[in-house]
Amino acid sequence: MKTVAIDSPHPTGSPARSVLTIRRLRKAYGERVILRDLDLELKAAERVALMGPSGSGKTTLLNVVGGIDGADTGEVVFEGRELTGLSDDARADLRRRAIGTVFQFFHLLPTLTVWENVELPLLLIHQPAKERRERVRSLLEETGVNHRAEALPEALSGGEMQRVAIARALAPQPRLLLADEPTGNLDSKTGERILDLMEAVCERHRTALLMVTHNAASTRICHRTLHMRDGQFTEELPREAVGLVEES
Ligand SMILES: Nc1ncnc2c1ncn2[C@@H]1O[C@H](COP(=O)(O)OP(=O)(O)OP(=O)(O)O)[C@@H](O)[C@H]1O
Numbered sequence: 001m002k003t004v005a006i007d008s009p010h011p012t013g014s015p016a017r018s019v020l021t022i023r024r025l026r027k028a029y030g031e032r033v034i035l036r037d038l039d040l041e042l043k044a045a046e047r048v049a050l051m052g053p054s055g056s057g058k059t060t061l062l063n064v065v066g067g068i069d070g071a072d073t074g075e076v077v078f079e080g081r082e083l084t085g086l087s088d089d090a091r092a093d094l095r096r097r098a099i100g101t102v103f104q105f106f107h108l109l110p111t112l113t114v115w116e117n118v119e120l121p122l123l124l125i126h127q128p129a130k131e132r133r134e135r136v137r138s139l140l141e142e143t144g145v146n147h148r149a150e151a152l153p154e155a156l157s158g159g160e161m162q163r164v165a166i167a168r169a170l171a172p173q174p175r176l177l178l179a180d181e182p183t184g185n186l187d188s189k190t191g192e193r194i195l196d197l198m199e200a201v202c203e204r205h206r207t208a209l210l211m212v213t214h215n216a217a218s219t220r221i222c223h224r225t226l227h228m229r230d231g232q233f234t235e236e237l238p239r240e241a242v243g244l245v246e247e248s
């Protein structure tokens with residue numbers, strides 16, 4: 001007989017479950033409209049690449065989804081909850097637990113060791129010490145940096161820094177990972193390894209991914225690719241076709 005865990009926070013039964021829905025999202029800086037009535041839907045475990053020229057609003061979109069920035073109008077619905085309808089505290093708490101972010105320049109805290117950097121988000125959500133230790137240990141192992149646990153970020157290679165940043169982003173077991181040019185500051189071989197790692201961890205944990213990239217080849221780890229121009233998605237290319245597109 002098949003057992004169904006009805007109280008599971010991460011139901012994996014329905015592949016069609018929506019993690020993120022954006023409806024008519026609009027944001028302007030002064031007269032300049034950056035996001036022009038955007039619509040987007042991301043399903044659980046779905047990986048979507050976001051491309052577009054510099055200044056087209058890719059980081060702005062990630063910041064709004066991640067709750068770092070607000071929109072003017074429109075809705076950002078995360079697992080059925082409308083973010084702008086939540087109190088600041090509730091929104092911050094949801095962000096800490098459910099949405100992880102990886103940046104181009106890693107953004108590790110320089111005075112904390114690798115271990116402490118990965119542990120920090122778990123302290124912020126008050127995870128008990130024993131669980132926390134086990135979680136950090138398993139993440140460092142999974143991302144291949146356990147031998148660097150006591151090092152400070154300055155002593156790491158770029159690839160190692162990004163592995164630590166990925167471990168940190170995944171620590172609270174987020175359902176959505178936002179990545180803003182995660183391989184933009186790495187040499188191509190290291191970048192390929194980081195992409196493979198992101199694909200593997202997202203697949204294993206059924207984490208949805210929204211990844212900004214300037215490199216069409218990087219979209220290989222994604223199920224589909226959105227192109228942004230003048231604040232709108234201009235086209236959605238099938239995975240096989242994106243290698244043929246020249247990015248400006
Ligand atoms: N706080 C701000 N105030 C005013 N304008 C801003 C602000 N933040 C971003 N912008 C402008 O909004 C536009 C979109 O910026 P954004 O960072 O989202 O672009 P992007 O697509 O991520 O570009 P890139 O590929 O260079 O990272 C840019 O023209 C930028 O100058």
Ligand SMILES: [Mg+2]
Nearest residue numbers: 058059060180
């Ligand atoms: Mg950007």
